[in-house]
Structure formats: structure tokens, C-alpha cells
Amino acid sequence: MTWRAVALVLSGLGSVNCGKSTAPSASMPSASTREGGADAPVATPSAEDSGPSPMDAREAAAWAVAVAKDHDPEDLARLADLVGCQGLRDRADQTELRGTAIRAMEYCGDFSELPWLAQVGTAGNDDEARAALDVVVELSAMPRRATDPEDADELHVGCGALLDLARGVARPKERRVLAIRALRMLSERGCVKLRDIPRELDAP
Secondary structure: OHHHHHHHHHHHHHHOOOOOOOOOOOOOOOHHHHOOOOOOOOOOOOOOOOOOOOOOHHHHHHHHHHHHOOOOHHHHHHHHHHHHHHHHHHHOOOHHHHHHHHHHHHHOOOOOOHHHHHHHHHHOOHHHHHHHHHHHHHHHOOOOOOOOOOOHHHHHHHHHHHHHHHHOOOOOHHHHHHHHHHHHHHHHHOOOOHHHOOOOOOOO
């Protein structure tokens, strides 16, 4: 699986300058022209619809190293610094990169992807959920900054999702315990009240 993932990353280099043109072909008239009507506006895909941009050589190499070295912390940190939190989230849509992207989010240094990590921790498979919630715990333990975070909205949304997970009696116990651990630290940031966090899983 590791070498397959590395091969997938490196194959991204081939698409750097090979994107398909969205412009209509000069030899193929539009439907409105063939029917004798005026040309209708051609819808062009937005940046959000087109998916993540192709990898350049530097990014592809960073992903390949992070995958091949089995998620070495230093390599994950370099990857997060290179592509940023949003870049990690975009690449997480690729199955072979998803686990690496999740683990690299520990080094984002903010809570911009907390709602997504909480979602994975709630609905993801066991391996991805555990990795996502471990990252959430590590992010929650970060020292508070002197100024209000720019990602305050994401922090509150993420805390709400984690609280739902913590209260979900039908959810796996391990996931609930990790959510509770993170929430107790996050309560100091004002996104959740300590009294609202479940206590029934505390050791007697």
C-alpha cells in the first residue's frame, strides 16, 4: 500500500501541464448555432468545481516522502508548512493521501479544519477516525494565543460536532473518550461549557 501511494503521488506530476481545455472546439459548432439560434452563454467551471490544482514537483516530492516514511513527524510538519491546512484538506479527497493529510493537520497550528476532523472522527472508518481525533486532541493542547483566532467560527462549529460525538451513547467508546478529552481542553477557549461535557465515561 505504501509504494502504491507513493506511485500515485508521483503520477500527479504528469498532470501539471496536461489539464483539459474547457473551451469549445473550433471544429464543433455549439448546439444553438446548429439550430440557427444565438449562441448561449457557455458555463465555465468555477475554481471550487475544478478540484485541487495539479501538484508541482516540490509538493509531489513532499507527499511521497511523508507517505514513504510512514508519517514521520518532521516530514508531516514540512508537508503542512508547504501546502497549508486547506491544501491538506483538498488532497484528503484522494483516498491514498487521506491518512497522511489527516495526520499532517496536527501541524497546521490552527482550528480551520476542526469541523472536518470532527466529522471524520464521527463518521469515518476506525483508522481514520482514530487518527483524526488524535489530531484534534493535539491541536486542543496547543497553548492559547494572545489574540482571538481567525478561525473562531470553525472552532465553535468543531466543538459542537465533538460535543455531539461525546454525547452519542451509541458511538464507539474510544471515539467518545477522545472527543471528551479534547473538549475539556477546548473549554478554556470558550467554545464549549465544561458542565456540558459528559462525565459518565470518567474513571471511577
